[in-house]
Amino acid sequence: MIRFLLVRDDIYHQRGYWVLARALRDENFEVILGGVQTAAGIVRTAIQEDADMIGYRIMNASPQILIERLFNEMSKSDIADIPVVVGGIIPKKDEIFIRKKGVKQVFHPYTPLDALVREVRQIAISSQGKKDL
Amino acid sequence: MFEQSFLKKLEEIQKKYREELRRALSKIPGANSEYKTSSNLSVKSLYTPQDNKNIDYLKDLSSPGEYPFTRGLYPAGYLGRPLHIRQVTGLGTAEETNERWHFLLSRGANALSVVPDDGTGARADSDDDRVEGLVGKGGVALDTLFDYETLFDGIDMVKYPVHLITYNAYGLACYLALAEKRGIEFKNLRGSMSNSIRPETECLDIIEYCSKYVPHFNAGYISMRNVREGGATAVQEIAYGIALGIAGCDALVERGVNIEHFLKRVSWFVNAGPDFFEEVAKFRAMRRLWAKTFHERYGIQDPRCLMCRMHCQTYAPTLTREQPFNNLIRSSIYALAAVMGGVQSLHVNSFDEGFAIPTELSASLSVRTQQIIDLETGITKVIDPLGGSYYVEWLTDELERKAKETIETIQSKGGAFAAFEWMREEIRRAAYESQKQFDSGEKPLVGVNTLVEENDIQLQALETLQELGKFEALYEYSPSVAQKQIGRLRKVKKEREKDKLNEVKTKMADILRNRENMIPGLIEAVKCGLTRGEFAQIKAEVYNQTGEGPYVYNPFAGIA
Numbered sequence: 212m213i214r215f216l217l218v219r220d221d222i223y224h225q226r227g228y229w230v231l232a233r234a235l236r237d238e239n240f241e242v243i244l245g246g247v248q249t250a251a252g253i254v255r256t257a258i259q260e261d262a263d264m265i266g267y268r269i270m271n272a273s274p275q276i277l278i279e280r281l282f283n284e285m286s287k288s289d290i291a292d293i294p295v296v297v298g299g300i301i302p303k304k305d306e307i308f309i310r311k312k313g314v315k316q317v318f319h320p321y322t323p324l325d326a327l328v329r330e331v332r333q334i335a336i337s338s339q340g341k342k343d344l
Numbered sequence: 345m346f347e348q349s350f351l352k353k354l355e356e357i358q359k360k361y362r363e364e365l366r367r368a369l370s371k372i373p374g375a376n377s378e379y380k381t382s383s384n385l386s387v388k389s390l391y392t393p394q395d396n397k398n399i400d401y402l403k404d405l406s407s408p409g410e411y412p413f414t415r416g417l418y419p420a421g422y423l424g425r426p427l428h429i430r431q432v433t434g435l436g437t438a439e440e441t442n443e444r445w446h447f448l449l450s451r452g453a454n455a456l457s458v459v460p461d462d463g464t465g466a467r468a469d470s471d472d473d474r475v476e477g478l479v480g481k482g483g484v485a486l487d488t489l490f491d492y493e494t495l496f497d498g499i500d501m502v503k504y505p506v507h508l509i510t511y512n513a514y515g516l517a518c519y520l521a522l523a524e525k526r527g528i529e530f531k532n533l534r535g536s537m538s539n540s541i542r543p544e545t546e547c548l549d550i551i552e553y554c555s556k557y558v559p560h561f562n563a564g565y566i567s568m569r570n571v572r573e574g575g576a577t578a579v580q581e582i583a584y585g586i587a588l589g590i591a592g593c594d595a596l597v598e599r600g601v602n603i604e605h606f607l608k609r610v611s612w613f614v615n616a617g618p619d620f621f622e623e624v625a626k627f628r629a630m631r632r633l634w635a636k637t638f639h640e641r642y643g644i645q646d647p648r649c650l651m652c653r654m655h656c657q658t659y660a661p662t663l664t665r666e667q668p669f670n671n672l673i674r675s676s677i678y679a680l681a682a683v684m685g686g687v688q689s690l691h692v693n694s695f696d697e698g699f700a701i702p703t704e705l706s707a708s709l710s711v712r713t714q715q716i717i718d719l720e721t722g723i724t725k726v727i728d729p730l731g732g733s734y735y736v737e738w739l740t741d742e743l744e745r746k747a748k749e750t751i752e753t754i755q756s757k758g759g760a761f762a763a764f765e766w767m768r769e770e771i772r773r774a775a776y777e778s779q780k781q782f783d784s785g786e787k788p789l790v791g792v793n794t795l796v797e798e799n800d801i802q803l804q805a806l807e808t809l810q811e812l813g814k815f816e817a818l819y820e821y822s823p824s825v826a827q828k829q830i831g832r833l834r835k836v837k838k839e840r841e842k843d844k845l846n847e848v849k850t851k852m853a854d855i856l857r858n859r860e861n862m863i864p865g866l867i868e869a870v871k872c873g874l875t876r877g878e879f880a881q882i883k884a885e886v887y888n889q890t891g892e893g894p895y896v897y898n899p900f901a902g903i904a
Contacts, residue, residue, distance in 0.1 A: 226574045
């Protein structure tokens with residue numbers, strides 16, 4: 212079972228966060244609802260929960276700043292190999308930047324759920340080479 | 345509403361008509377498939393007086409301005425009280441937002457609204473490491489009274505009603521402190537704030553204080569717009585709002601506050617979505633059920649307490665990145681529903697909101713949309729123009745009936761405060777179902793799951809505009825905003841008197857501990873330079889709130 216840590220940037224709107232949590236759970240992911248956390252908090256939770264993957268909903272904050280901070284914290288804690296995917300309102304320039312930094316995929320609104328889940332599973336499998344996922 | 349003999353004759357012609365209809369549709373493939381509204385109401389292809397036979401005009405509709413306000417709150421509708429054109433604004437520091445406010449007013453907006461970058465206000469200051477990336481991004485950075493002074497620079501606080509999108513007492517305290525500094529009497533302020541009804545001291549303190557000292561400020565808030573954005577149906581929007589109103593009243597009664605003071609000053613934040621007629625009917629049903637509920641439940645007579653006042657923001661989840669200019673058309677249609685439904689105040693979403701917050705260009709189009717509806721179409725010249733439509737009257741009845749059932753369910757669970765988590769689950773389930781309907785194509789969304797363009801000409805046009813760089817075609821966040829804000833904050837922190845500040849901090853903590861109303865003390869405290877982060881910190885300590893993130897955890901921080 213893939214352990215998917217889902218976090219978000221702020222406490223405003225959260226429709227996508229919950230829709231995705233439900234979709235992943237329906238497809239046998241173990242979804243860890245991380246809520247709103249700072250980069251250090253995300254890393255701590257990822258380690259505690261032994262997350263296979265991190266999904267970051269970014270809508271109000273600056274994607275460039277948040278992702279850079281997250282990756283710095285992940286490197287410091289030696290978990291830089293955990294794949295990170297991002298979803299939300301991500302401007303084009305930010306998308307280019309965070310992909311370059313190493314974000315595996317950026318999901319925009321209205322990505323069909325089945326396609327999204329398939330892709331997320333694929334990323335998790337290829338990142339870890341775990342056959343039992 | 346109709347004579348028996350007439351209904352009998354009608355049934356005869358209807359029999360014939362139904363046969364004709366069946367025949368006509370049988371030749372068209374797929375024409376028999378059932379249409380369901382956003383609230384899952386099955387819709388027929390024709391409505392007649394048969395569907396309105398139980399309506400009592402005098403009792404259920406009555407005149408605009410008369411109980412139960414189905415046809416509107418005021419006798420003259422928009423002729424007497426023009427629509428408030430009120431675009432939500434919040435970008436960068438107070439300077440940038442103030443500039444945008446002046447721009448919107450110059451284009452004919454007649455009311456203002458501000459969204460801070462902090463969601464609830466219970467957040468750390470802009471110089472705190474935990475909020476890096478959030479400062480001045482999803483709203484305006486407002487750390488201190490100094491920021492509010494800049495925000496309102498050159499703005500007549502008496503002339504323009506301002507809505508503060510916060511349910512935090514800090515924002516209200518700054519607004520009132522600023523009014524005091526300007527020598528404005530509180531009784532002349534007619535703004536409002538997003539003080540969502542919730543079982544919290546802060547919420548009730550705000551309502552209690554304003555009911556006494558800021559009598560024309562709408563301090564109570566039924567925030568259903570974001571609930572709808574979160575996935576709720578029109579029925580849930582009505583029912584959850586009214587149930588929260590009931591819960592708020594019950595909590596205030598317990599506190600010994602006269603609920604009439606509260607009800608007189610409660611306003612709704614509502615949505616206007618794609619299902620045009622259902623939306624129009626929703627506003628009518630909302631007004632009627634609100635009036636009836638509070639009249640019947642609490643025996644309230646004063647009509648001002650029974651009026652469901654509404655600020656509406658059009659629906660956003662259907663704003664697409666694909667073919668972005670289609671969003672102009674979507675938002676215009678949603679706005680039409682809001683105006684035909686008789687809302688008091690309106691924000692029309694901008695076409696670029698799938699990408700970023702609005703630019704001057706896109707925000708001005710939102711203002712123009714409302715002006716075109718008002719000035720060119722004649723829609724605002726007739727009150728409740730869809731009243732009497734067999735379909736809309738039937739829908740109004742149905743929505744009211746279903747909402748009433750939902751309210752009863754909530755009451756059976758111990759009321760809205762006790763049923764908070766249940767409501768949240770229902771909303772999330774509805775959001776998931778709706779997403780699946782879009783994914784399967786059952787619910788069409790132009791440019792996304794139907795009429796997709798390989799070569800998206802609109803997107804190309806928008807990107808070309810942006811690349812030209814002659815003006816801002818799409819908003820771009822600059823991290824320099826945060827540096828600027830931190831500079832503004834440091835200036836305040838440096839200039840304030842340390843001893844005085846420590847004194848107000850201690851006093852504030854005592855007020856919270858002793859459960860005295862926090863507003864008067866907070867007004868004094870913000871004048872001494874207390875920041876939003878410091879206030880959040882004091883609250884966290886007194887109330888034992890924990891959380892390492894940028895926000896203090898609040899279980900009632902909005903249903904959705």
